[in-house]
Amino acid sequence: MKTPLDHIDQIAACARREAGPEVDVSAAVMQELRHKMFAQDRPLILFTAGSMITAAGAMAYSLIIIHALSNPLNVLFELTPLLGQ
Amino acid sequence: MFAYALHWMECSDMNAMMARDNESVRPATPVFCVEDQRDIAGSLQGDGEAYARLVRRYQGEIARQMGRFTRDRAVLEELVQEVFVEAYMSLPGYKQKAPFLHWLRRIATRTGYRHWKKTARQWKENVELSDTLADPKVYSEPSEAAEYLYGLLEQLNPADRLVLTLLYFEECDTYEIAERMGWSRTLVKVRAFRARNHLRNLLEQAGFRKEAV
Numbered sequence: 001m002k003t004p005l006d007h008i009d010q011i012a013a014c015a016r017r018e019a020g021p022e023v024d025v026s027a028a029v030m031q032e033l034r035h036k037m038f039a040q041d042r043p044l045i046l047f048t049a050g051s052m053i054t055a056a057g058a059m060a061y062s063l064i065i066i067h068a069l070s071n072p073l074n075v076l077f078e079l080t081p082l083l084g085q
Numbered sequence: 086m087f088a089y090a091l092h093w094m095e096c097s098d099m100n101a102m103m104a105r106d107n108e109s110v111r112p113a114t115p116v117f118c119v120e121d122q123r124d125i126a127g128s129l130q131g132d133g134e135a136y137a138r139l140v141r142r143y144q145g146e147i148a149r150q151m152g153r154f155t156r157d158r159a160v161l162e163e164l165v166q167e168v169f170v171e172a173y174m175s176l177p178g179y180k181q182k183a184p185f186l187h188w189l190r191r192i193a194t195r196t197g198y199r200h201w202k203k204t205a206r207q208w209k210e211n212v213e214l215s216d217t218l219a220d221p222k223v224y225s226e227p228s229e230a231a232e233y234l235y236g237l238l239e240q241l242n243p244a245d246r247l248v249l250t251l252l253y254f255e256e257c258d259t260y261e262i263a264e265r266m267g268w269s270r271t272l273v274k275v276r277a278f279r280a281r282n283h284l285r286n287l288l289e290q291a292g293f294r295k296e297a298v
Binding site: 003004005008009010011012014015016017018019020021022023024025026028029030032033034036 | 133136137140141144145146148149150152158161162165166169170173174223224225226227228230231233234237253254256281284285288289
């Protein structure tokens with residue numbers, strides 16, 4: 001005479017022979033990983049982009065200032081003829 | 086007297102399970118696949134194709150295992166995908182102390198358990214078994230037997246269900262369950278004992294007759 005659990009053991013032995021479903025998730029996994037990697041790197045990408053924009057702005061501003069500055073020797077050359085007199 | 090006999094039977098059931106565990110031989114040196122080692126090294130260096138090869142090599146095994154956690158094809162594919170994504174993220178922590186498949190199985194078991202815990206809101210304790218579940222037949226078709234067993238174990242709480250799923254479907258011993266879940270062996274033994282008792286009670290309450298089988 002079998003107990004309920006003996007019977008379940010018997011069913012389990014049969015259930016173990018069930019073949020697994022066929023799946024192909026490799027493409028989906030790689031796509032999700034690429035997405036995750038991009039999401040993981042996003043703060044760094046944003047920081048780098050922000051730094052580049054700031055650096056470009058600073059460079060442009062300094063070029064404008066350099067061009068706007070007059071040559072300090074000009075004053076000397078302006079005075080030189082007076083000294084010669 | 087009857088209670089004492091029942092207690093003795095339960096203890097002998099547990100002792101048999103423990104004896105089976107002690108008999109099980111743990112592999113002293115795990116067997117490693119050279120291709121796996123090469124692909125793991127490649128994946129760690131950012132070679133996507135190497136990891137895709139690993140996924141293609143083991144997706145069948147993992148799908149088979151995840152089939153114990155859900156019968157829904159779409160959910161199963163999602164779970165298999167989740168296992169491989171998690172495995173990739175944890176790959177730097179893989180110390181190669183066990184074969185890659187064992188390590189993947191551990192991640193898969195935890196992923197499946199997490200899925201059950203998420204959906205556990207639908208689970209209610211002491212629910213009555215449906216007529217189909219209360220009347221187990223002798224199954225000759227593995228898919229029918231698996232369907233029946235899945236439905237039956239679905240009536241248990243996630244922890245009990247996990248222990249019995251691994252015992253019945255995967256034929257794991259308590260050592261392996263403890264290793265996969267990070268639980269102590271004593272905890273696994275106690276949970277297995279309680280879960281089997283719970284299952285027996287469910288079946289007996291549903292009118293399971295010994296003569297019927």
